[in-house]
Amino acid sequence: MIIISRLKRFPKLFLLTSCFMLISSSLSNAGDFEMLGKYIGNSDAILLADPDGNILYAKNAHEQLIPASTIKIFTALAAFHFLGKDYRFRTEFYLDAQRNLTIKGYGDPYLVSEVIDEIAGALAPMLEPMINSVLVDDSHFSQPPAIPGISSTLRPHDAPNGALCVNFNMVSFKPGRHPGTFISGEPQTPLLPFVMEKIKQSGFRSNRIVLSHNQNDIALYAGHLFRYFMEKNGVSIHGQVKTGRVDEKKEQLIWVHHSSFTVEEIIQKLLEHSNNFMANQLLIAMGIERYGPPGNVENGVRAMALYAQQHISPHQLIIAEGSGISRANRVCVTTMLQILEKFRPYYHLMKKEKNAFYKTGTLHGVSNLAGYIESEKGVYPFVIFLNCNGKQAFPIMEVLLRKVNLQAVVARM
DSSP states (O other), X not given: OOOOOOTTTOTTHHHHHHHHHHHHHHHHTOSSSHHHHHHOOTTEEEEEEOTTSOEEEEESTTOOBOOGGGGHHHHHHHHHHHTOTTOOOEEEEEEETTOOEEEEEOOOTTOOHHHHHHHHHHHHHHHOSEEOOEEEEOXXXXXXXXXXXXXXXXXXXXOOOOSSOSGGGEEEEEEOSSTTOEEESSTTSOOOHHHHHHHHHHOOSSEEEEOOSGGGHHHHXXXXXXXXXXXXXXXXXXXXXXXXXXXXTTEEEEEEEEOSSOHHHHHHHHHHHTOHHHXXXXXXXXXXXXXXXXXXXXXXXXXXXXXXXXHSOGGGEEOSOSSSOXXXXXXXXHHHHHHHHHHGGGGGGSEEETTEEEEEEEETXXXXXXXXXXXXXXXXXXXXXXXXXXXXXXXXXXHHHHHHXXXXXXXXX
C-alpha cells in the first residue's frame, strides 16, 4: 500500500510518488489484464463489459465498496424515473391584502443570482408601488434535512439542502481594499450585510462559505437576495425579511417561476461539476414525488431503493444519500454495471476525455471511476473502485482505453 502525505510533514513524499508513477507506467504498458489483477487489492474492484453487457474482465466483482460520487449516476437515473427528464422545479410568489410578499421554495437547485434578477424584473410591475415585508417559506422540505456524511464545516462540499436556497447555499467573497473588509467574489452577486458577520466569524480571508439552517439563515439569505434584486428593479420595500408560511386562503398567487433548466440539464451540470448539493436536492425531490411533502432524505432513499428493487438487482446496493459523500453508501461493481446499462441512453451527459465518458468518485482513501468507453463497436461500460489508500483510478482507465481501442483496431483488420 502506498500512502501519500503532505510534503511539508513527510519529506519522503517524492519517493512514494515516484513509486506510484512506476506502477502507473507498468499498468499503462501492460499487454493484458494480468497486471491489473495484481494491482487490484482486497479493497478494490474492477469490471469491463462489452457493448452487449457481457463481462470481459472483473475482479472482486461482488465486493461491496464505497462508490463515492459515482453513486450520482444512480441518483440521476432515479431522478429521470421519478421526475422525468423534462421536469422543471418551481418557485411560487404570493401577495396578501397587506402587500406582504411570500416566496415559497420547492427545492430548485439552480436558483442563482442571475435567475433571481430576472424573476425580480418580471415581478416588479405586479408589486408597484411598494410592498411591506418579504416572507420566506421553506416548508416543502423538512428542516433541517440531515444528510449522512455532511459535516458542519463552512466548505462548499458540505452545503446543506433546503426548499428555498440560492447560489447553492454558498457566498463567494474576497478581501476588500482595507484590512478587515470584504467584497463579493462574483460580479453578479452583491455581498449583503446579512452575511458579513458570518464571513468574519469563518476566519477565511477569501473563497466561499456555506450557510446553515441555524436561525433560518438559508431561507432568510434567499429573502434578502430577492429583496436586493427587487429593489434594484424599482420595487420599494418598507418592511423586513422574515420567515413565514403561505396561507392560500388569504394570499393570492401572483407568479410561478419554473426553472430555466430541465432535470436533464441539471443532471448534466451535476455530473460535470459533481455538486453534492444538487444531487441531494434531486434525491429529496424524488422522495416528494413518490411519497409526498415535506421532503426528507429518508423518503428520497426509499424512492431510490424502490427503483432498485423494480429495475436492478438491489442485494448489493446500500444507499445512505444521493451525492456519495457518505461512506455508508456501498455498491459492488456488478450492480454498478446494471446501473450503467440503464443509464446508457444518457451517457453523453457525462464528462468526456478522449473516447471515455465517466464520473469520478473521490473521498479520502477512495479513487473511483465509472462510465463508458466509446468505440466503433459501441460503448463499453467500465467500473473502477479503488478503496485502498494511495491508489489512483485514472491509470487503470488508461489501460482499459487502450484495450478497447486495440479491439477496435483488430476488428477493422
